[in-house]
Amino acid sequence: MTSGNRARPCRQRPAPPCGAVECPPMENRIVALIRSGREQLVDRFAMRLLETIPQYSRLGGPSLRASIDAFLERLLELTVSDDKRPMEERIAEISRSRTDQGFSPSDFLHATLLAQPVLRDHVRTAGPRDDPDFAREFARIEALLNAVAISAANIFAETVTAQLQSKNDELNRLNQRLLVQEKLLSHEVVGATRALQSANEFNSRVISSLSAGVLVVDAKTRKITLFSGRAEEILGFGAEKALGLDVADAMGCLERAEAERLIATVRQFGKLPLTKMSLATPGGRHRAVYVRAERLFDPEGRPEATVVIFDDVTERELLIDSFSRYVSRDVLQRLLARGELKLEGEKRTCSILFADVRGFSGIAEELRPEQLHELINAYFRVMIAAVSAHGGFIDKFVGDKVMALFASSQDASRDADAALRASLAIQDRIGTLNHERGERGLVPIVVGIGVNTGEVVLGNVGSEERMNFTAIGDAVNIADRLQAIAAGGEVLLGEETARLVEPRFRLVARGPTPIRGRIRKVEVFAIEPHAQA
Structure with missing residues (x-):
């Protein structure tokens, strides 16, 4: 997500401790939908966590599922009660556990932020379509999830801060022992110097061990006093350039106005909430990062410094953001897990399915607009469900014609098999749809399907202004032509597809x-x- 389309924070009164946002009690269809599909939702959440953050495999399946289930229970309770304590207590418990288990702040925040897309996918799949009330209800749930994510970020930051404070206390005790030993040896000055050097080295090791980039800004001068090695990697310039500069001047990767706005936010509120933005590196490359900042105060309560944390958004997340607009999330996750999805085009052996309603123009002439709208949506639901259930994804809709691709496996025979099973499922579901329409006195529809397998170029096609992910090649054209000559209710396939599936299907x-x-x-x-x- 670029800074141009970054989500804007909600206008609300100052947040209570831990960043929690007050939400009115609610009892709606979303809650019922979540409860009815809770086991499936837990499975999907666990799968996404393991695929996105492999470190979660250390927890073990039962423990991970139990943790997710408890999180969902607190979330459901929060939707019907304004008591936020159970959810905050659960987040604090998870935060302590993950910190003790060696998880990084990035891992924990990514896991928390996954709840929203997983829940959105579940509701979009299982919930009603084109229902404004339902959409408003879900918008309230999304707002609640945003509040939970902010609360989680703050609680985890407090946990990490407490952990660092504990280490600092331990270091102070060590320094005291060293001073005592030096006093006994009458080398107090030497002892103090060594203790200071040890403290600096320890703090440097702690900062270097973080996966996020860290910089520290002096509260009075606004000059950068610390710039970690990881910050150099993420921002694309070295500490020798950044140290001693005004923070707005050093952040050449941001527009000056944007940098000043972030500084003003920290000065006014004492912190910058977790924000996703795009930075321009000196090499001209744009890089998406998470940014969070917090002010530090001296014992008298005066501002002393500001700590700014940058966390790199991985290429994996950028691919998900880009391709999830036209590839199903399940298929996308499988492709990413094997490293098979690339932004540029690549040659792949792929099975292509085309389907088209026979005589659709004549049917459309006899229907009122609302009846036609209902029919086409019912037809598309059949197509999407059958294709997705067999591991394919919809490439495009052209009128009533549907193009689907099956390329999620490295085994061409498995993809061809999946395409044929999807074709048979489509014809079965069209039969069921016609039965339901017949009971209502509505006209039935028949669908012709063509399937072909061959080498294609699979990837982005278009320009920077508009781009589509699709397959191009002669195999695609043949699949479309087979669909054109297929009779209603018939599935025709090309020679290569037949060769790959013949042992498992009876063909004519x-x-x-x-x-x-x-x-x-x-x-x-x-x-x-x-x-x-």
Whole structure:
């Protein structure tokens, strides 16, 4: 997410301790939907955590599921009660456990932020479509999740701060013992110097061990007094350039106005909440980072310094943000887990499915607009459900024509098998849909399907202004032509697809068949309905 489209914070009265946001009690359909699919939601959350943050595998499956389930229970309680203490206590308990287990602040914050997209996907999949009331209810849940994420960030920061304070106390005790020993040896000055050097080295090791970049700004002069090695990596310039500079001048990766706005926020509120923004490195590359800042005060309560923490947003998250607009989240996670998804185009063997409603134009002429809208949405729901259930993803809708791709496996036969099973599922679900429409006195529909397998270029196509993720190649054209000659209720497939699936399906050879746009005839096969061998 770039700074141009960064989410703006809600306008609200000052937050209570730990960043919690007051929300009125609620009891709505969202809560019922979450409860009814709670086990599935826990499974999905656990899978996303393990895929996004592999370190969570150390907890073990049962322990991780139990922790997620307890978190969901506190969240559900919070939706119907204005008592925030159970949720804050649960977050504090998790924070202590993860800190003791060696998890980084980045890991914990990423895990907390995953709750919203996982819950959104679950509600979008299981909830009603085009229901404004439902959308408003879910917006309240999202606001609640944002409040929980902010509270979690603050609680974890407090836990880490307490841990660092404990280490600092331990260091102070060590310094005291050293001083006593030096006094006994009549070398008080030497002892004090050694203790100071030890403290500086320890603090440097602590800061260097963090996965986030850290810089410290003097409260009076606004000059940078500490600039960690990790900050050099994330921001793209060295400490020798940053140290001693005014923080706004040093942050050339931000617009001057934006840097001044962040500084003003810290001065006014004492902290900068966790914020995702885009920074321009000296090399001209844009990099997405999480930024958080907090002011430190001396014993008299006077501002002493500001600690700014930068955490790199991984390429994995950027890919998810980009591709989840047109690839299902489940398929995307599987592709990312194997490192198979790239932004640029690449050659892949892929199975392509085209489906089209026969005589749709004539049907549309006989229907009122609202009836046509209902029909097309019901048809698309059938297509999306059948394709997703078998590991494919919808590439595009063109009128009533649907193009789907099956390329989530490195085994071409498995992808071809999945495409045919999805085709049979589509025909079965269309039959069910027609039965329901027949009971209401509505006209039925029939669908012709074509499936072909071959080498394509899979990737982004277009320009910077508009870009689509799709497959291009002759195999795509043949799949479309097979769909065009398929009768209603029929599934036709090309020669390569037939070769890959024939042992598992009963096929009928149609022989060499002319198709539009090709000089040579194409070997065509038909699959018998419900004819899996």
